[in-house]
Amino acid sequence: MEILIQQLFNGLTIGSIYSLVALGLTLVYGILHIPNFAHGAIYMIGGYITLTMMTYVGVNYWISIAVSIIVVGVLSVLMERLVFHPLRNTIIINNKIAAIGILLFLEALAQLIWGADFRQMSSPYNQVLNLFGVTFTVQRLLIIVAAIVVMVLLYLFLKKTFIGRTIIAMSQNREGAFLVGINANKVAMLTFFVAGALAAIAASLTSPINLVFPGMGHLVILKAFVIIIIGGMGSIPGAILGGYLLGFTESIGATYISGDYKDIIAFILLIIILTIKPNGIFAKGEH
Amino acid sequence: MLSLKNVTVKYGAYAAVHEVNIKVEQGQIVVLLGANGAGKSTTFRAISGLSKPASGEILFEEKSISGISPDKIVQSGIVQCAEDRKLFPQMTVQENLVMGAYVQRKNKKKMKQTMDEVFELFPILYEKRNDQAGSMSGGQQQMLAIGRSLMSKPKLMLLDEPSIGLAPLIVEQMFESIQLINKEGTTILLAEQNANAALNIADKGYVYENGKIVVQGSSKELFSNEEVRKAYIGA
Numbered sequence: 299m300e301i302l303i304q305q306l307f308n309g310l311t312i313g314s315i316y317s318l319v320a321l322g323l324t325l326v327y328g329i330l331h332i333p334n335f336a337h338g339a340i341y342m343i344g345g346y347i348t349l350t351m352m353t354y355v356g357v358n359y360w361i362s363i364a365v366s367i368i369v370v371g372v373l374s375v376l377m378e379r380l381v382f383h384p385l386r387n388t389i390i391i392n393n394k395i396a397a398i399g400i401l402l403f404l405e406a407l408a409q410l411i412w413g414a415d416f417r418q419m420s421s422p423y424n425q426v427l428n429l430f431g432v433t434f435t436v437q438r439l440l441i442i443v444a445a446i447v448v449m450v451l452l453y454l455f456l457k458k459t460f461i462g463r464t465i466i467a468m469s470q471n472r473e474g475a476f477l478v479g480i481n482a483n484k485v486a487m488l489t490f491f492v493a494g495a496l497a498a499i500a501a502s503l504t505s506p507i508n509l510v511f512p513g514m515g516h517l518v519i520l521k522a523f524v525i526i527i528i529g530g531m532g533s534i535p536g537a538i539l540g541g542y543l544l545g546f547t548e549s550i551g552a553t554y555i556s557g558d559y560k561d562i563i564a565f566i567l568l569i570i571i572l573t574i575k576p577n578g579i580f581a582k583g584e585h
Numbered sequence: 586m587l588s589l590k591n592v593t594v595k596y597g598a599y600a601a602v603h604e605v606n607i608k609v610e611q612g613q614i615v616v617l618l619g620a621n622g623a624g625k626s627t628t629f630r631a632i633s634g635l636s637k638p639a640s641g642e643i644l645f646e647e648k649s650i651s652g653i654s655p656d657k658i659v660q661s662g663i664v665q666c667a668e669d670r671k672l673f674p675q676m677t678v679q680e681n682l683v684m685g686a687y688v689q690r691k692n693k694k695k696m697k698q699t700m701d702e703v704f705e706l707f708p709i710l711y712e713k714r715n716d717q718a719g720s721m722s723g724g725q726q727q728m729l730a731i732g733r734s735l736m737s738k739p740k741l742m743l744l745d746e747p748s749i750g751l752a753p754l755i756v757e758q759m760f761e762s763i764q765l766i767n768k769e770g771t772t773i774l775l776a777e778q779n780a781n782a783a784l785n786i787a788d789k790g791y792v793y794e795n796g797k798i799v800v801q802g803s804s805k806e807l808f809s810n811e812e813v814r815k816a817y818i819g820a
Contacts, residue, residue, distance in 0.1 A: 460683075460687075460690050463680070463683075464684075464687070467673050467676070467684050470673040470674055470675055470676065471672065471673055471674070473667070473671050474670075474673060475673075475684075476634075476655035476656065477633060477635075477659070477664065477665050477667060477734075478664075478684050478685050478687045478688075478737065479655070479659030479660060479664075479688040479737060480684075480687055481654075481656040482655075482656070
């Protein structure tokens, strides 16, 4: 029983990260219908910026995260302006190829700047707590709480502010959004900024318990794609639920089946769910 | 108020609209008649900035609006209520209306006032204000689409097939509402297949065939035009 609770807790931690990454991916997909393969690289840059701010500049963890959010958010907007925007009227395959190009470019850039070594990020929250038989570091608790806070803020932004609602409007009916006078460029830039910020937050939160390296985004982005396919492409609740679902399944699977198969679970889950619900759990009726 | 001069719109090599000339004066109801695929919706897409004309010019209040972006066109006072409505299906009726006021978003008071006017015109929308737009009937969705367009306080409203797929009784109400909207000061350019109902409320009309305007004239003239009667009125 204790093992189960411990694993549920771990699942919640990893699920939080997955959800944050998948949210950014699904927001971008929702408005531009671009599967942004470069999102994993954006996530990786987020980890490096926070690490650099902490180790080389020497500011504290929170300020480092704030800088990372802004830098990565702006980087994400630049990606939209310089790459996806000029391609907006071409066939969709061009966007996919461009996304892979950005991914390769950013990874090579990271290797050039920071080297290929695995780096550790020291967290100020390494204390170990023991509650109800569950052992965890404060950092893990922080991940869970921070992810929830970020999601609530995102929800309020998208639901309660006029500017946030333009993102939802455009994802529900693109031309409908144009016809009420919404500026497509503004919404695209805003969405990319939010997606970048979410990736930076996720990477900064998880780096102290994992490692920072140029390929750190690979598995995360693959799994984020699994999540948004399972949750329904473009669906926000789908991304959140899918993220936690995958987190739980992985950590429980790792315990009761085998840790070696942890990373394959996502893809087995994908096959099973798509067999039963081919459009994903929260699939939208139209696009 | 609005004039199209030799406007051609192409999809690839195919000209969906070919050298079309249309004039709409302030306060009028002007109708575009024609079968499905004759080019009415494409003309609207060009005016709204969703498609770029290959040649020709579109003037609104003496200024060229050809090829400028859709949001700027809404800002200038032209709104389109599209044939497939283009609502935000998972938003409530009220949220859809609020989005419709996007260009008026700075003026909360005016927005509230316009929304009350829309609710007065279509009381069913007030009753269903908290329902999801996608859950409503076709007629109600059409009312919401018109209501959402009105929220931007347009000078000119492009209405694409508002009667499509609706029950005859609802169609009648719809045309009454359109007349009312026009009386309140909004100029209307209407695309319709229901020629009888449309010509009844319109000042003048243009008849489309294969992307070209083949007949034009006042509603009276079109009513008495033998070909138009045969093709579109059926008497």
